Structures are given as C-alpha cells and as structure tokens.
Amino acid sequence: MIKLSVNTQTLLAALSIGLFVYYFIKRMRYRLPPGPWCIPLIGHYKIYSSVEMHKKVAELSKVYGPVVRLSFGTQTWIFLNTNEVVIEALVKKKADFAGRPKSASTDAITAGGKDIAFSTYSPTWKLHRKIAGKALRNYLQGDLLENMIQDNMEKFLNKMAQEKGPFIFKDYADMMVFHQLYTICFGQKLPIDDPEVKTLLKLEENLIEDFGTGFVEDLIPCLKNICPTAKWRNFLKLADQLTKLISTKYRDHVDTYKPGVNRDFIDSLLAAKEEAKNEGDESALEKLDDTRLIQTISDIFLAGVDTTRFTMDWFVYFMTRFPEIQTKCQEEIDRVIGARHPSMRDRKKLDYTEACLFESMRLGSVAGLGVPHMAICDSQVGGYDIPKGITIFINHWALHNDPKFFKDPEKFDPYRYLDENGKKKPARPDSWLPFSAGSRVCLGETVAKPEMLLMCANLLQRFEVRLPDGEKANPEYKQLGFGTELPSEYKVIVKDRIIKK
Numbered sequence: 001m002i003k004l005s006v007n008t009q010t011l012l013a014a015l016s017i018g019l020f021v022y023y024f025i026k027r028m029r030y031r032l033p034p035g036p037w038c039i040p041l042i043g044h045y046k047i048y049s050s051v052e053m054h055k056k057v058a059e060l061s062k063v064y065g066p067v068v069r070l071s072f073g074t075q076t077w078i079f080l081n082t083n084e085v086v087i088e089a090l091v092k093k094k095a096d097f098a099g100r101p102k103s104a105s106t107d108a109i110t111a112g113g114k115d116i117a118f119s120t121y122s123p124t125w126k127l128h129r130k131i132a133g134k135a136l137r138n139y140l141q142g143d144l145l146e147n148m149i150q151d152n153m154e155k156f157l158n159k160m161a162q163e164k165g166p167f168i169f170k171d172y173a174d175m176m177v178f179h180q181l182y183t184i185c186f187g188q189k190l191p192i193d194d195p196e197v198k199t200l201l202k203l204e205e206n207l208i209e210d211f212g213t214g215f216v217e218d219l220i221p222c223l224k225n226i227c228p229t230a231k232w233r234n235f236l237k238l239a240d241q242l243t244k245l246i247s248t249k250y251r252d253h254v255d256t257y258k259p260g261v262n263r264d265f266i267d268s269l270l271a272a273k274e275e276a277k278n279e280g281d282e283s284a285l286e287k288l289d290d291t292r293l294i295q296t297i298s299d300i301f302l303a304g305v306d307t308t309r310f311t312m313d314w315f316v317y318f319m320t321r322f323p324e325i326q327t328k329c330q331e332e333i334d335r336v337i338g339a340r341h342p343s344m345r346d347r348k349k350l351d352y353t354e355a356c357l358f359e360s361m362r363l364g365s366v367a368g369l370g371v372p373h374m375a376i377c378d379s380q381v382g383g384y385d386i387p388k389g390i391t392i393f394i395n396h397w398a399l400h401n402d403p404k405f406f407k408d409p410e411k412f413d414p415y416r417y418l419d420e421n422g423k424k425k426p427a428r429p430d431s432w433l434p435f436s437a438g439s440r441v442c443l444g445e446t447v448a449k450p451e452m453l454l455m456c457a458n459l460l461q462r463f464e465v466r467l468p469d470g471e472k473a474n475p476e477y478k479q480l481g482f483g484t485e486l487p488s489e490y491k492v493i494v495k496d497r498i499i500k501k
C-alpha cells in the first residue's frame, strides 16, 4: 500500500517536472514581449480586476515598450500600445491577427461563438460579415437613414423641450440610439415610452455591466461547471433572455417575409438566405442557419448600442464643458443648414461639428481596449514573437492619448482634424482609431459616423445645451471597465434656439 502511494507521488512529481520542462522549452522557442514579473497562475490579477486596466497598461508601456505581456490565470495577453505596432498587427499582418480568442463569457452570450464579433476567423465569419455589412449599407442609400434619424430625433427633442428643469442627457442618448437601432433591425418605430424597448435596453445594460468587470470563469473556465459564481449564473440568465427576445422577433420576420420586400435589417439577412437557396449554394445555406442569423442581430445591438449612445453622451458633455465650442458648431449648422432638416448631403460641409465629434471619440473612451484579437498563426509584432493562440488587445486609449500624435492629449481640440482654413484635413491623425483597423474593423463604422453626426446636428440646431446655472463640468470620469469610460453623471438644461420646424 505504502509502496503504491510512493509510486503515485513519484509519478505526479515526475509529471509536474515534465510539464514544467515542456512549458519552459516551448517558451524558450519564442522571444516573447516583456512584462512585469508575477506569481504563476495568479498573474497580474490586480491589473485584470482594475477598472482602469487601459491606463495601467499604458503606464507599463512607458517602461516595457509598446508591446506589453501580462498573465491572467492560465492565459497570456499581449497589449499593443502605439499606432506603429497596431498597424503592423492589424493592417500589415492582418491575416495573422484576425482571430478571436474563445472565452466562457463570450461563448455563453453567442451560442458558442456563432456571431460575428466574437467568432474567430473562418469562411462562416467572412460570409456573415459580408451579408451584415451589405444589410447595413442599405441604410446609406437614398434618404433612408436620414429620414429615420429625423423622425426619431424629432420625438425626443420635443420631449426634451418639455423638461421643466435640469435633466440627465444620457437617459435621452440611451433611448434615442436604442430606438434607432431597434428600427434598423426590426423595422418598427415605437413610441418613446414603449415597454419592450425599455426591457431590451435594461437587459443590454446589465449584460454589458457584467462584461465590463470580467468573470472569474473566464480565467478559470472549469469553475463554471464546478461552482459557478452568482454573477455568472445571473449573466447566463440575462444572455438567455436577450436571445429569446431576439429569436421571437426573428421568427416573426421569417413568418411574414415576402421576397422582394425589404422592411429592415432582418429582412436583408433573410433575402441573403433566399438568394443562396435560389442559387442552390448549399455551402452558403449551411452557414446561414437560424442560430447564426439570430446571433448577427444580437451583435448589432451589443456592438452598436453602447458605443453610439456613450459617444453621444461624451459629445454633449464636451459641448456643455466648452460652450464657446458649442456656439461655433451652431454657427456652422446655421450657415450650412439653416432651419431645414439636416441631411446626409450636409455631412460634407459640417467640418467643424464633425471635428468636435471626432475629438469626443478620441477623448471619450467608449471601447478603450476594443475587442480582443487572437493570433491565428505564429507571428511577430514590434520585433517580438507572438505565438499562435495568444490574445492581443489594442489599447485604443493609449493610441488616443499618445503625445506623439496629439499635442497636449488631455486638451479638447477640434483643430486636430482641420487645416488652417478650417476645412477637414484629407486624413485623420494616424493614431485616431476608435473603430480599429484591418479585417476586423468595426462593421458599423459607415453607419455610425453619419448617424452620430446627424444626431449632433439635429440637437445643436434646435437647442442651446447648457449646464444648470452655477454648475461646472466635472473633469472626473466614470470607469466601467475594459477601457470604457463615461463622464460622471451630469445634468443639462436646453433652450430652444430657432423657430420649431
């Protein structure tokens, strides 16, 4: 008996040593990027659990260089902190870094990576991205997007005008953006106080809040089967509710779909499926199953709502913090548009207002650490080896605060995007990458930019937006985790500027 026990112990010890040597030799093959020392397995937990991870990593990059390596649980993460290394990875070597890492939480919310944003590089991802991109571009044709925004904004601006005292602008930004995406996806225009939109928004908010602060289950995946945390169990419940809600909408569309009639984004997806069926394209049909199409719709909400509503909140925050800049936007809007409705054609002439929006996107960090990438083969960045399977984060916050590209980075300065005549510069600063770059560049960029500019133009055309008398803007920001920041809660008052249209 004793002999057996000694043998088992010896075997275990030999196995551990063997594994350690294997791991060490494997590591030695690579010249990995540098990073601070840490206790194995626990890793840099303090950084992972910090809501200011983006800033902490940016600080580390001053010591270790633009490519920083950190360990979290059993995982190694690489952070890219300058434009040079980001462009090398995402543009010059885009095929190497177009993957997405798997994680327990993203798998749980995407039916095992069957969406676009969190599924790794594959022909199925490519096809869904192509179809969803085409469906979104539909809204850029003619006056579809402009009319939708017009209707939506009118409802909300009229409601804002009825506010008797100071109110929280963010509550409006949330609803305006959510109603817009709801109409894009589901075709319906609902009343401002519609309960279904409110439920969906609440669900989405709770999910994102959980995501922002991370899960222990992502670091130690077996925990979710052995003793899942209460946070994890709640997250699964929310993810299930969201999927059920979107599935119901999807099935309603399938039941009422008429070929040749395009009511909304879902119909565009169904049309793509119909086309594959008519062409007898079995390979495409197999990829366009219901689960994946439902996940694509879910992506539009999860990826599109927060980024857009948070950016709108930042824009208004800066407009109230710097009233003289707001006045300049209004002078431009009056000169270019006057009292008529802002249209897509005006976009090209609203250089100063657009520059303010871009500067809000630089300083207001709505996706500071982006969406993680994964190396799909052994590669190199910044002179270091990046082994296949490693997770890579783009530190957009570090890029947007790099003094090499943005003099006095903490200063709100729209002239960074304008030439000496106040006209839009042919290119934006290289390190301005809120939508990222390369094969995984934000799918919604082409819709988000005109959508947000038209929203800003509608708002400032109608109202002077100010902080309540005697109040000053709070320069402290709220940290939501994974590089997402918001202004501390602030209230505004609005004053009608021109005769109601």
Ligand code: HEM
Residues within 6 Å of the ligand: 116, 117, 118, 129, 136, 299, 300, 303, 304, 305, 307, 308, 311, 366, 367, 370, 371, 372, 373, 394, 434, 435, 436, 437, 439, 440, 441, 442, 443, 444, 445, 447, 448
């Ligand atoms: C202010 C607005 C927005 C910002 C700042 C933003 C930013 C981003 C960023 C940083 C990524 C990750 C890119 C990467 O992996 O390197 C991303 C991905 C994505 N975004 Fe956006 N986004 C915005 C609006 C939208 C909108 C309105 C939609 C949809 C209508 C959308 C849909 C997506 C999708 C589907 C992906 C995943 C793309 C893929 O993995 O292939 N985004 N976005």
